[in-house]
Amino acid sequence: MSFALSPQTVRGEAVVAAASSLVETFAQRAQAADAANQVSRENFDELIERRVTSAFVPVELGGFGLESIHDWILTIATLARGDASTAIALNMHLVVSRGMVQAYTDAKARLGADHPTTDGLAQLLGRLVTGEMLICATATEPGTDNLHPFTEAVRDGDHADSGWRINGRKIFVTLSPIATHLAMNLRLRDADGDHLASVLLPMNTPGMTPQDDWDALGMRSSGSQSVLFEDVRVPLPDLHKLGPWGRWSVGNLQSRALANLPLVGAFLGIAEAAHDTALAHLATQSRLGQPASENSGVRHVVAEMALELGQCRAVLGAAALQMDDYFARHAPAESVATMEDAHRLMLDYQVAKWTVNRGAIEIVSKAMDLLGGSGYTNSHVLARLYRDVRAGPFMQPFGATELREYVGKVTLGMWPDQ
Ligand SMILES: Cc1cc2nc3c(=O)[nH]c(=O)nc-3n(C[C@H](O)[C@H](O)[C@H](O)COP(=O)(O)OP(=O)(O)OC[C@H]3O[C@@H](n4cnc5c(N)ncnc54)[C@H](O)[C@@H]3O)c2cc1C
Incomplete structure (x- = not known):
């Protein structure tokens, strides 16, 4: 299929392979977890066992040593094909654990591997590997936005x-x-x-x-x-x-874009699952002896799904590569990023978010058109995908009603600081 994402690094390939090996099982459990309204503990036990939860932990400490943001996004997209709830939950853990790995790497470079601070951080990373640490992350509160927490x-x-x-x-x-x-x-x-x-x-x-x-x-x-x-x-x-408090800084713009671009991957994964579900269904369908694939109306809807999916993959893949490039250019030892640089990074994330969140909703809806009533029953996977995909535009920053205001300002060179 057009613009399908593939791992960019050897370590990323290993993490994505581990994630891929779980997709089928997660898909089988997803309906029951959805009905029970509960996190699947079994999914996380397996993510820990296959070291996906310790993807960023350096190899010498028992993890995969993942560095590529592109491959992180692909991991989340892959898992979301099976269970998007698990994928977004894992993403929150990975966001925080990546920061812990960064702290360890910085301490090692600054103080040396044998320094007690470095050793303490290494032990913390060991707890990510054993699954003794599973971390949720929150910035959201009622009646305010992420820049102005009341807590x-x-x-x-x-x-x-x-x-x-x-x-x-x-x-x-x-x-x-x-x-x-x-x-x-x-x-x-x-x-x-x-x-x-x-x-x-x-x-x-x-x-x-x-x-x-x-x-x-x-x-x-x-x-x-x-x-x-x-x-x-x-x-x-x-x-x-x-x-x-209440103002964008370079660090905050960077960390919010970094944490949330992989989340967009979850909505791409949902769209891919819906697309594949629809094609598999069509392959079994005929009416009065005519296969569904010979109906021009069906073919046009299939084409629209393929066009939208190609756009979503292309834009998210490009944003992912740009983000890897950005952090390579602005590594602490290299050039320091300016507010303008950081807003440009945030802008690229917004373009990917807008394209994929909206495209994924369209793709799942078209898959629903192709399946007809059978996809609309609560026992069908498509009904869950249809509900899950709708969460994408809510994710901050920025929500559906704020994103265009931000993009307009940055495009006009206004570089907002709040
Ligand atoms: C499934 C799911 C999982 C999530 N997981 C996490 C998580 O793990 N951690 C985390 O921190 N967050 C998480 N979020 C939160 C998410 O990132 C958003 O921050 C959250 O959804 C925003 O709150 P809201 O949906 O109520 O919409 P808001 O963005 O708060 O706004 C809702 C609506 O209020 C209206 N509105 C009223 N006044 C204004 C105004 N002055 N300016 C703009 N709009 C206004 C607009 O119509 C707007 O769209 C999650 C959300 C979902 C749906």
Whole structure:
């Protein structure tokens, strides 16, 4: 098929092969997980066993040593062909674990492999390999956007060594029912200003209460419940400043584009599954002795699906390669990115997001036209794909009503800082 994505690196090829080996099993479990409205623990046990959850962990520490963002996206797209809920949940874990690997690599280069800090980070990565750490990530809250979290950390007392107390509420915390840890952004105000910060917390931290309230139209087995934080106490060094609260920074633009482009891969995977489901169905269909493939109406709808799928793959593949190139050019030792550079990266992600999210909805809908009523029954895979694919445009940044405003501004050279 046109513009089909294929791995760009040897390590990526190994991760994608591991993901491919699970697609059929995930597809078989997906209907039951969707009906039960629960994350498939078995899927994650197998992802851990095949080391897909430790894809970014260096080879010497037991992972695949994946570096290519393109191949990360292809891994997510591949898994989504079987179960998109599992694919988006895995993506949240991979986003955080990639950051942990980056911290380890930086410490190793700066301090040496034998330094206690490097060793501590290596041990943490070991817990990703064994599956002792499975991490969800959240930036979303009601009544605000990701740049302006209301969840806030305040100092817990006046002593120099007193820690933080966190209060707030996060929604859409995908993977959280089976996660061991949660990473989130929050607000931190101190004498230096008003900051966006991040923290990684064990799920059993006192004061953190998952709400068991996920019951949605689609992505039902993604476990995207909300989580309440009431006087959650955190040691002083555990909070990390990310940039100014309420303003885009180079780092924040880069990390949001990086975390979310692979998520677009999940919606490509859904479209591919719908496309293949429709073609497999058509191969068995005839009316009054005439095979479905000989009907011109059928052929035109098939052609439109193929055209849209080619566009989605081409744009996402190009954005993925550009992102790999961007991070190679702006590696810490190379040139430092400017706000303009980072907005251009965000813009490319938006183009891919718009193209794939909308294209995938169209493709699944056309697959539904081709199957007719049989695809509309709840027991049919297409009914689940039809519901799952609709989640794509909601994903921030940017939602369906905000994306064009952002793209318009950047195209006009306005480089918005909030
Ligand atoms: C299945 C699923 C899984 C997700 N998983 C995660 C996750 O793991 N971690 C995470 O952090 N997030 C996650 N999200 C959240 C996602 O990224 C979005 O942040 C979230 O869906 C946005 O909230 P919303 O859908 O209510 O829409 P919003 O973007 O909050 O807005 C909804 C609508 O409000 C209206 N509106 C009202 N006032 C305004 C205004 N001033 N400006 C713009 N629009 C306005 C618009 O019509 C807009 O479209 C997930 C979402 C889904 C659906």
